[in-house]
Amino acid sequence: MAKSMTDEQISHLENIQMDFIKEHGAKFRKGAEEHKTLLHKDFTAKELLEMAIEEALDQVSYLYTLRDKL
Numbered sequence: 001m002a003k004s005m006t007d008e009q010i011s012h013l014e015n016i017q018m019d020f021i022k023e024h025g026a027k028f029r030k031g032a033e034e035h036k037t038l039l040h041k042d043f044t045a046k047e048l049l050e051m052a053i054e055e056a057l058d059q060v061s062y063l064y065t066l067r068d069k070l
Contacts, residue, residue, distance in 0.1 A: 043051070
């Protein structure tokens with residue numbers, strides 16, 4: 001059976017969740033305004049997959065660059 005989380009772990013998780021809610025909402029609204037598209041209607045599943053892969057590739061570039069800087 002899994003152990004219960006500590007109060008510190010719960011607090012950390014809640015902070016991450018609140019940051020995600022705030023930042024994701026802002027980013028989604030900004031993208032919707034900039035692109036004038038409906039993500040759930042204007043793209044096929046294949047297009048969404050390809051866009052997600054492009055984003056993942058960008059993320060890896062950012063992470064490697066950050067590692068080099070540190």
